[in-house]
Amino acid sequence: MKAEVLCVGTELILGDTINTNAAYICRKLAKLGINCFFHTAVGDNPQRIAHSIDLAIKRADLLIVTGGLGPTDDDITMQAIAEFFKAELVFNEQAYEKIKNFFASRNREVPQKARKQAFFPEGSEVITNPTGTAPGIAWDVQGKHIIVLPGVPDELYIMWETFVENYLGKFSEYFIEKKFLKFFGIPEGSLGEKIKDLMACENPTVAPLVSEGQTNIRIAAKAKTKHEAGILIDKMQNEILSRAGEYLWGYDEDTLEKVVGSLLVSKGLTVSAAESCTGGLISSRLTDTPGSSGYIKMNIVAYSNEAKINTLGINAGLIKTYGAVSKQVAAQMAQNVRELAGTDIGLGITGIAGPTGATPQKPVGLVYIGLSDRSRTEVHKVNINPGFGRKTVKHRASSYALNYLRLFIK
Amino acid sequence: MKAEVLCVGTELILGDTINTNAAYICRKLAKLGINCFFHTAVGDNPQRIAHSIDLAIKRADLLIVTGGLGPTDDDITMQAIAEFFKAELVFNEQAYEKIKNFFASRNREVPQKARKQAFFPEGSEVITNPTGTAPGIAWDVQGKHIIVLPGVPDELYIMWETFVENYLGKFSEYFIEKKFLKFFGIPEGSLGEKIKDLMACENPTVAPLVSEGQTNIRIAAKAKTKHEAGILIDKMQNEILSRAGEYLWGYDEDTLEKVVGSLLVSKGLTVSAAESCTGGLISSRLTDTPGSSGYIKMNIVAYSNEAKINTLGINAGLIKTYGAVSKQVAAQMAQNVRELAGTDIGLGITGIAGPTGATPQKPVGLVYIGLSDRSRTEVHKVNINPGFGRKTVKHRASSYALNYLRLFIK
Numbered sequence: 001m002k003a004e005v006l007c008v009g010t011e012l013i014l015g016d017t018i019n020t021n022a023a024y025i026c027r028k029l030a031k032l033g034i035n036c037f038f039h040t041a042v043g044d045n046p047q048r049i050a051h052s053i054d055l056a057i058k059r060a061d062l063l064i065v066t067g068g069l070g071p072t073d074d075d076i077t078m079q080a081i082a083e084f085f086k087a088e089l090v091f092n093e094q095a096y097e098k099i100k101n102f103f104a105s106r107n108r109e110v111p112q113k114a115r116k117q118a119f120f121p122e123g124s125e126v127i128t129n130p131t132g133t134a135p136g137i138a139w140d141v142q143g144k145h146i147i148v149l150p151g152v153p154d155e156l157y158i159m160w161e162t163f164v165e166n167y168l169g170k171f172s173e174y175f176i177e178k179k180f181l182k183f184f185g186i187p188e189g190s191l192g193e194k195i196k197d198l199m200a201c202e203n204p205t206v207a208p209l210v211s212e213g214q215t216n217i218r219i220a221a222k223a224k225t226k227h228e229a230g231i232l233i234d235k236m237q238n239e240i241l242s243r244a245g246e247y248l249w250g251y252d253e254d255t256l257e258k259v260v261g262s263l264l265v266s267k268g269l270t271v272s273a274a275e276s277c278t279g280g281l282i283s284s285r286l287t288d289t290p291g292s293s294g295y296i297k298m299n300i301v302a303y304s305n306e307a308k309i310n311t312l313g314i315n316a317g318l319i320k321t322y323g324a325v326s327k328q329v330a331a332q333m334a335q336n337v338r339e340l341a342g343t344d345i346g347l348g349i350t351g352i353a354g355p356t357g358a359t360p361q362k363p364v365g366l367v368y369i370g371l372s373d374r375s376r377t378e379v380h381k382v383n384i385n386p387g388f389g390r391k392t393v394k395h396r397a398s399s400y401a402l403n404y405l406r407l408f409i410k
Numbered sequence: 411m412k413a414e415v416l417c418v419g420t421e422l423i424l425g426d427t428i429n430t431n432a433a434y435i436c437r438k439l440a441k442l443g444i445n446c447f448f449h450t451a452v453g454d455n456p457q458r459i460a461h462s463i464d465l466a467i468k469r470a471d472l473l474i475v476t477g478g479l480g481p482t483d484d485d486i487t488m489q490a491i492a493e494f495f496k497a498e499l500v501f502n503e504q505a506y507e508k509i510k511n512f513f514a515s516r517n518r519e520v521p522q523k524a525r526k527q528a529f530f531p532e533g534s535e536v537i538t539n540p541t542g543t544a545p546g547i548a549w550d551v552q553g554k555h556i557i558v559l560p561g562v563p564d565e566l567y568i569m570w571e572t573f574v575e576n577y578l579g580k581f582s583e584y585f586i587e588k589k590f591l592k593f594f595g596i597p598e599g600s601l602g603e604k605i606k607d608l609m610a611c612e613n614p615t616v617a618p619l620v621s622e623g624q625t626n627i628r629i630a631a632k633a634k635t636k637h638e639a640g641i642l643i644d645k646m647q648n649e650i651l652s653r654a655g656e657y658l659w660g661y662d663e664d665t666l667e668k669v670v671g672s673l674l675v676s677k678g679l680t681v682s683a684a685e686s687c688t689g690g691l692i693s694s695r696l697t698d699t700p701g702s703s704g705y706i707k708m709n710i711v712a713y714s715n716e717a718k719i720n721t722l723g724i725n726a727g728l729i730k731t732y733g734a735v736s737k738q739v740a741a742q743m744a745q746n747v748r749e750l751a752g753t754d755i756g757l758g759i760t761g762i763a764g765p766t767g768a769t770p771q772k773p774v775g776l777v778y779i780g781l782s783d784r785s786r787t788e789v790h791k792v793n794i795n796p797g798f799g800r801k802t803v804k805h806r807a808s809s810y811a812l813n814y815l816r817l818f819i820k
Contacts, residue, residue, distance in 0.1 A: 015436030027425030279697025287689025298717035307708030387541030
């Protein structure tokens, strides 16, 4: 079984909307073990929609079309599909009742145009839309399977879960299970060198992916049962970790802040941060995790030298001698915020986020990260590529800090 | 001139990566007045890449390909393109020097595989990648224009801005200018009612867009010159602002934090924030703007009651009587952080980010925002829809706070 995804909407090809539906559908298809080799986006144009359907059904057995089911004149997907397969659009009384109920439940009059959304190609099965007015269809026609869904993501997700998932179950011949291994501190190229031979495997497949300065490895296994796929993944994971395990920090949906949070909880530790160049981002990321009030008590963003001296109690002489962006100041920031907040661990970070503020000795992207507990203080120096701009420097600096914090706790 | 976008990467058709590059490129093409009717995503498979190129160059004059330029074995885009057009891949010494410099500047050894990224189809022009190792190409071949760029979004953006934008300028037949008006505090429906008649216009077009809880209006005008398009936009903008101008806070790439920053600079004011439920996000957003060290001195994330009392000096009795999430505590947080940091304005924010911590009287999403200067203190109460989860509650709370700060400064 081969599938294709066709997303219809002029907003997609004008770039005003990012095509998240294609990714959602492909993820779901992969999990069902249904191969999808192409997805295409096209505007609300009948000829180009017909051309795209024609291409897709020559390459695939199952076509999933999204978008263009609205009530307005530029929504023409259902007509274009019916025309392509030379079928009549027929009025569906039951579907129209549901549309009318939708408006009634919101105390709104039924717009005249809404009736259009109750016409479907003859022989197709209507898929109910529980949260909107545009129903979809599942249609077996000319030896192909066609599924049509609205373009509004939230409506599409619910219809997928309540109907499509089950409907496609019968086409699923095997399971695809995936696992993501997440690494920090090793570039894609070096990681690639270590697992070069594994990347040639056909099942499971192994692929490195770069995202926000971090390198992940995706393992994808295909098997008759979920259990068999799991065994294939476990075996490959062990092999990869035997070669690069020291850089691994998490799996799948893990974030650095979640992993750090879990570690803190499991060890019963608390942490506080004194941030300069990251401006509150580390604090914000740490508090993104529900329950973080259990291990975060207070953080200070000491942006000015004055704040560093007055509130954090950094030695003014230290700043004068070594500069605010220095190993010495990072260490003292970590020590002092720990004492001030009364936490087990203190984190201090100071650096140059750019685009200004650099000197020949201290370029944009230079960051010092201090970590301190009752018995020891350590400082790490990091050079972040300044080319991506201030926000990325801030984000990567916060990721380095969270990763060093993770290692410090361990 | 017709263009097409072809995005290469198995992660795209597995749905592991959302195709943001297609939207970026289409937006840029629309601005240049270059029509793009299709975009396609395909995996790292030589036959399917060749098939997609074949289709695209039959339909279009300009093909923009992204992804699959990495150093690893599954990155085959450059080879697939060269093969399709029956060209040799030739080694480019200069490009390789830049790749070597990239690693040298990071004190890293050059991986063996990196050499692969210095091979390009004979006759193509190399596009330098200022922030990564994968150069792109611009290639006029068989009467078509082919542009190839890496799939890493940040690298692609910089290469587009430094090279492609200019390169494509010659193909631009007319201008499409867009302007986004950004509103806060008015729902899409109410804004839509006010401009209903304008939304029927054909040139410029007017469309409301909702993003992250804010409502924007896009005005798009098409004309022979940039100047003419600008006049059309100005006229429409004036009409819209005459109807809903009081909710407008910015334009285009403006962010609330940038607008607030500019206001602070123009009035010579400084600000400090004491955050509870937003956990540092307001501070981080304010410091995303270059030059923010001019008006941000210090911020405090007082997450625990202890921190509120000890560091911020909040009256313990106040917390006991009214609770930490209260009008009274928000007001005192604003007043005290202002004094502590010695700034002109103080902002205090306290609320329930969820998913836990709610009481019948204080639901998740309840937020109090205090603002204080030498002469006055005000507090705003906001109820944020908790259905979107903790991170969204945090983000919307920070947007409300920045918007109230903007109005307070004005």
